[in-house]
Amino acid sequence: MQSLPKTLAEDVAKNLVMVARLIDEDPEGAYGYSKVALRLASRVAAVREAAGFAAYANQKYGEALAEFRAARRMTGTVDLWPVMADCERGLGRPEKALDMAGAPEVHKLDKAGQVEMRLVAAGARRDMGQLDAAIVTLQSPELASNSVQPWTARLRYAYADALLAAGREREAREWFAKAVEADRDGSTDASDRLAELDGVEFVDALSEDAEDTEDGADAAGESAEAAPEDGDKD
Template identity: 85%
Template sequence: MSLPKTLAEDVARNLVMVAKLLDEDPEQAYGYSRVALRLASRVAAVREAAGFASYAVAKYAEALAEFRAARRMTGSVELWPIMADCERGMGRPERALAMAGEPEVQKLDKAGQVEMRLVAAGARKDMGQADAAVVTLQSPELASNSIQPWTARLRYAYADALLEVGREAEAREWFAKALEADQGGTTNASDRLAELDGVEFTDALDESEDAEQEPQGEEAKAGPAESKDTESKDTESKDTETEDTESKDTESKDTETEDTESKGKDAEESGEQG
């Protein structure tokens, strides 16, 4: 509302494209966010969208700067958990952990507090404190049987943390619980369960391709055999031709010998008559 109508429409179109492409093509979404940022850098929604687009392409320093700007403009704390996760992305888990203990966390709604707990547990793992990560995730929200938007991710993170410390049986149980709550397919809990159970999936398409290739392999094998047969026949033919030639040469030599002997006898007889 603070922008002229035409400019507002141009900025809005770019923000719509950011939201549409953020999951399927984050690089392109990032490009649209930079256009919107050039057009209206003083609008909080633009800075926030630019922050999410930067976060999606792992440009954590840019994302953190945009989130801080949006927070200054609005005074809201809802971006606090993702700001802390940007600190993790920049290789500063200790700062993320410090943010988890700030008063701003108490101002977050339930979803924000769960998100902050996930970030804090991730920071613990980054620092090599796997056991502390398990403890960090233990909470009333984890123990609750009600299914909330964050339930699957919280259970999945807890299962992963348990696996990290070697508690495989418990990890399998919590991966199963995560799968039960994951109605939107936000985690790969089913794959992790299969991996723990030693189940391997085979792509049926690959099998059909292999089956199609097998006859070609037999034909390829038949090729050299036929070639050998042909070579054998050629060799026999050459041998026969050689034998015929030798035979003809021998006959020719024999004929020449007989003619010579005959001429010799005729000459002797002629001499006797003389």
């Protein structure tokens, strides 16, 4: 944003900060801030990228794809290639996502980007009902590695979920457990899925206590109503 006047750059930056701050917990709010940033500086690549992610978070895949394409034209980088392919999935075009997964741009991605592309390709296979192909797509050195990387939990989770969808429950349980081991920041619900497979039910202790309190109050009330008045003893 160095090309913008100082005051304008500050206003744009404030809106981008709000997009980043809200995008997970309040995607609609983030989207609103992204539209303000776009009005102020639509020729800035960072603004187009932020607008793309805000639209993506709100499942506005056509709009997100347009913004990502604009950002890519401005920067010339391929970093957004996987999320662009996922937008194609969101638009109901899994075949297009698979075409992108086989494009030369994928070889220019870093390791994290290549893993993300593999996840998108597997998702596209599942969209097309090709469960076995989705499982094979996820089988990779990154999946087999014992080292934990930022993408490990999500990769293991996707593999477990694909196995479960294919009816391979025992293997799915094993990989959900491996996903739990790698999920240090709770980015997946692997622990819940594992518990579900093991038949474990979680009870909300607060709700249970509240019910017990209400039951106790009702019982006390019934006892009070049943007790005779002092004047009725004779």
